[in-house]
Amino acid sequence: MNLDLTWRLLKGGGRKGLLGTWLTLGAVAVSMALLLFAVAANYAFEARADRSAWRNPVATTGVQEKGVQEKGVQEKGKAVAIEASRHDFVRDKDITVVDLGALGAEAPAPPPGLARFPAPGEVWLSPALKELAEQLPADQLAARFPGTKGVLGEEALLYPGELIAVVGRKPDAPELTAQRSDDWIIAKPPVKVASLAGEPTEDAEAYQVLALIAGVLMIVPLLVFGGAAARLTVARRDQRLATLRLVGATPGQVVGMTVAEAMIVALAGAVTGTLAYALAAPLLAGIQIGGGPWFVSDLWPSPLVLGGLLVAVPLLVGLSAVVGLRRVVVSPLGVAKRETPPAMRFVRVVVLLAVLAAVPLLSRGNAVGPIAVVIGLAFLCVNLVGPWVVGIIGRVTARRANRPARLLAGRRLVDDPRSAWRTVSGVAMTGFVAGFLCLLSPGVFNSTGVTGQLQIAVPADQTAAVAEQARTRLKEAGITATVKPVKKVVAVALGTSADAATVDRARTALAGLVPGHTPTTDADDEHFGVQILADVRAGTVVVLSVSFLVAIASAGITAASSILDRRQTYGLLRLAGTPLEVLDKARRAETLIPLTVMGGGAILVGAFCAAPFMIGAVNSTGVITLLLCVGLGFAGVIGAGALSRPLLNSVTADPAPRPD
Amino acid sequence: MNDVLVGRALAKRFGQTVALDGVDLAVRAGEAVAIMGPSGSGKSTLLHCLAGIMKPDSGEVHLLGQRIDNMRERGRSALRRTRFGFVFQFGQLLPELPAEENVALPLMLGDVPRAQAVRQARDWFGPLGLHGMETRRPGELSGGQAQRVAIARALVTKPAVVFADEPTGALDQTTGEETMRLLVEATKHNGACLIVVTHDPNVAGWCDRTVEVRDGHLLAGGVRA
């Protein structure tokens, strides 16, 4: 392999060859940046799961159930501490309160982020909670956490700005012995633990699975797009290479040179993409999921993974180049004739249906691996069917076209449905989910909520006593309220006009009234449901945005490369008086028609499927977000196509166009 | 006079290169003119100036008495689309369109409804010996067949003048002759003028008149005595 010759080939490719090189570089850079994002998102959720594991205690085996110390229990199974947690609320934010008590005389190793195990009576707050406690009047928040001792380190936080309080208690304190309410979301019962390492919560694992699905949704179109971009360099060069082959270069040399060239360009693109991602990471860290934003460091995959991607991406591009080159190498007369492409077979649809039918069978277990494989397979199948559908859309467009631009667009779609599918695939695949979620409203939850009322779950035999205590405490705090025991609940009505400050004062006054139980409003009880819905929606918007970015990049590249491929014909058409606007309109329609039919169709079908679940009003923020996202996406796609207009002008400006 | 296209004192230079240096040429109705000359002598440049593709540095071009060289690009472009037809060496057909739609395209650009445009386009296939080729795509046609489709496309709008720059340059001798015969016959049949740039004396033989270009000058035959 002759690197020197490769370098000269790269440099000497002429203006148009160079443009192809730049396009490849840009495409690989975009792919790399988005790929990093898709991969890093998974690591980010894993990092969160690990950091918050200490709050999800693992009970020591055999000890806790009956309190009988069995013989032969290993040292590591020995309980050293007791841990319980619950959620409290301030304004519309939730606070995680973790109660810890050491069991032995010796203080156990503290959880991450704490300098030492908290002694009874000591409170450690997260930085954000400390700040908030100082901001608000003490009777609204600070009074709930007397004895604040220190500040938690970042290692203890799920996300920057999370509100957490760690409270040290005696192991026999009521908070660490009393039964908790049966609402497992709001509170976790006391558990004896051998260490404070804990394990990732089920929630965290669910988020990881969702992130994986989102990752697959983003990566499949990215790979398709990246591979196509790689073939772009080759396409630019196959004439030159065919010439080389004719003057006697061996197939090995030709392949070697081209692949080396593609990989050099791809490596440059991958590095550029990494830099771009580094610049974007602080912005991406602001995306709110799971209640808050991210540490920027969460959004970086490990150096090993990063290095792996930097190696794998150029290799994949090289591989794509080899595939693209096969034609040139097999036949030295490389300039292929364009023929009617073989009709894509209906078999593809059958394969898709078969795989979809198999999904429920395969996904019985809830292990992450098989689920990812199945989802990946399903998407690959959608990818097989996609071009087929684009071909049909093209045929219909061409048949019904009455204007030249439409006709050209339709014929182009029939001619090369894969390139159009590349552009729209991500939007088509995400569209359904996006449409579905935009209509689902958090109103599903809070339609029946009562405002200005706090409730505390209380053991049934204590309701009257607790109600009496509540009255006294509220009176001392100067809060007017009606306190009523109802079955297993004590309800504190503050009046529907009570403002957030009054509710927080009442919460603070009632703090610790029933050990381990938090007074909550109806809105608090729905807090996590609303949050999950918001998270899924945020995730969808992210995936949809990435899909649109792929569509935009792909539309730009497809437009530019189709101009380069047809520069001679376009030039001659222009000489013959064809207005460039017609060619331009055709290129725009070529992307917009499948994007509208498939992307728009998927979104509408999704929205249609969500309609039965809609209760009350349409969720306007959801609809607006979606419309904004779709509007920007379409504008971007049109803009990307428009960017190549100067290219069209310049390649057709030469009055004597020749194949170069 | 019944001159359809007249070029007067056309001059064009590219930097230091003088491509045209005062050329006069007049083409009568229904006439076929061959432009010959060595490579680089300015044949294509002359054709481009006459066809309104290029603006000459000086001199004038008149189509049916109307001056066209000083029109704006948009006007010249419309003129080329409606009054002129073009046949180039190769590569002028859109690869994704079937032959008949390639031919119908100029009509559709002129707002002829599609069905009618395609019908009109099909009428050209028989006379040009392209029977059965209507729905084939350019990649599925031989070089000679593709050139005949290009001839149909150049003529379908009933132009006043057909310009051809080495239309048989990429074809073998026999196919070239046959294509040239069809081009001349079809053009005449339509009452259009034909201006062909060629290297090949046999091709030129099909025309009524031959003009020789040397270093941007016409040697003889530009304007009839």
Ligand SMILES: Nc1ncnc2c1ncn2[C@@H]1O[C@H](COP(=O)(O)OP(=O)(O)OP(=O)(O)O)[C@@H](O)[C@H]1O
């Ligand atoms: N766009 C251009 N820029 C610079 N020089 C040009 C350009 N087009 C033509 N020329 C020069 O003008 C002269 C005439 O060119 P033209 O293309 O008209 O020659 P030709 O007779 O058609 O040659 P051939 O038979 O090889 O096609 C040549 O010397 C050519 O190099």
Ligand SMILES: [Mg+2]
């Ligand atoms: Mg020439």
